[in-house]
Amino acid sequence: MALNAIERRLQRIWSGRGSLAVALLPLAALFGLAAALRRALYRLGVLRTRRVGVPVIVVGNLIAGGAGKTPATLALVALLRRAGWRPAVVSRGHGRASRGIVHVEADTPAAECGDEPLLLRLRGGVPVCVGADRVGAAAALLERHPEADVIVCDDGLQHLRLARDAQVIVFDERGAGNRWLQPAGPLREPLPARVPARSLVLYNAAQPSTPLPGHVARRALAGAASLAGWWAGAAASRAALEALRGRRVLAAAGVARPQRFFAMLREAGLDIVEHPLPDHHDHAVLDWPAGTQDVIVTEKDAVKIRPERAGALRIWVAALDFGFPAAFERELLALLPPHPQRTS
Missing domain, CATH: 3.40.50 (Rossmann fold)
Structure with a gap:
């Protein structure tokens, strides 16, 4: 940390x-001098x-x-x-x-x-x-x-x-x-x-x-999918995200701006415990707090967590809906x- x-x-x-x-x-x-010199050479x-x-x-x-x-x-x-x-x-x-x-x-x-x-x-x-x-x-x-x-x-x-x-x-x-x-x-x-x-x-x-x-x-949460489903290519759904309401969910984010991710989850009605991690965190060890049952992560984190590593944990992947005008x-x-x- x-x-x-x-x-x-x-x-x-x-x-x-x-x-x-x-x-x-x-x-x-x-x-700045080095960058300007390099651009001038080009x-x-x-x-x-x-x-x-x-x-x-x-x-x-x-x-x-x-x-x-x-x-x-x-x-x-x-x-x-x-x-x-x-x-x-x-x-x-x-x-x-x-x-x-x-x-x-x-x-x-x-x-x-x-x-x-x-x-x-x-x-x-x-x-x-x-x-x-x-x-x-x-x-x-x-x-x-x-x-x-x-x-x-x-x-x-x-x-x-x-x-x-x-x-x-x-x-x-x-x-x-x-x-x-x-x-x-x-x-x-x-x-x-x-x-x-x-x-x-x-x-x-x-x-x-x-x-x-x-x-x-345009930026919003598209929904969520189980970790196993996400790896299998399943689309994220709003229903899966809404099903997490009323549970205590650990939100883990190894991204540059984790607070933005946390804010979007709260806007979706989730009760989260923030777990910010360094950008590009490797997730070599899943060091979640004791007693954690549900974890929601970004897609950037999900690529480093294979489903077989989840054990008894329920890990969910929140997908982003990002588009242009x-x-x-x-x-x-x-x-x-x-x-x-x-x-x-």
């Missing part, structure tokens, strides 16, 4: 411009971007910590499928123990590929490949899955080597924090004065949280080249 305390302290520091944030400004200036052609042969959409954020990239990627995959594309996903695979390129399958351990890529494979039902070099990962993915005709890059906004046709910049309710660069603030790069070219801003919040014009995503969908699809099937 010490890591949780550090994360919370950082978020408090980054929400304002107190003395500790000010003391870190010299380091932030060095960080702009001048000293460092070169690489195209991978199919359109690429990058989903990322400007601030440290999760802002909702993975649910946005899942929703984007669904949108592309509805529009006739055959999407695939590349990702860095944050927190994985492996190196090199890994093709993610339904039975790939989360420790080998990362929890979010495994969730994208299970929920998205599309090819997923992880690698620190997104260009290399995309090439390996297309070699194995030549039917893929568009790639969604989960968390690659600062990976400038990968050329992209469109970008989705995701913010949550924190916005840009104190608007300072790391480590004095949460920004990985300066907040731009206007939305960059071929980019859309998506707010994973109740309302826009920066001055940049953008679209507000119609205007966002139209603008995003308009950034892509004409679909090959409709121009052949």
Whole structure:
């Protein structure tokens, strides 16, 4: 839990411009200088971007910590499928123990590929490949899955080597924090004065949280499913979620913003005991408090808990209903080249 305390302290520091944030400004200036130099080298052609042969959409954020990239990627995959594309996903695979390129399958351990890529494979039902070099990962993915005709890059906004046709910049309710660069603030790069070219801003919040014009995503609980049912591909239902009302339920969340998850469960009428965990918690040990009978977790946690580990516990998985407004969908699809099937 010490890591949780550090994360919370950082978020408090980054929400304002107190003395500790000010003391870190010299380091932030060095960080900004290095980032600006790197971007200049790409702009001048000293460092070169690489195209991978199919359109690429990058989903990322400007601030440290999760802002909702993975649910946005899942929703984007669904949108592309509805529009006739055959999407695939590349990702860095944050927190994985492996190196090199890994093709993610339904039975790939989360420790080998990362929890979010495994969730994208299970929920998205599309090819997923992880690698620190997104260009290399995309090439390996297309070699194995030549039917893929568009790639969604989960968390690659600062990976400038990968050329992209469109970008989705995701913010949550924190916005840009104190608007300072790391480590004095949460920004990985300066907040731009206007939305960059071929980019859309998506707010994973109740309302826009920066001055940049953008679209507000729809976010709500879709329902719940038993852990065994979720792994078998069963859809979450409102009835299963409502059946938990009146019980004392342990809510465990190894995500960047667990309080948001807890608030949504309470809004659904559940009586929960909060059990926040560090982001990307491995769940190697299910250390629930004694006497716990019902546990509800996020899908990001569920990928690291196989049903046979539950024992006598009743473990439930809360699924998220995340979607885009119609205007966002139209603008995003308009950034892509004409679909090959409709121009052949």
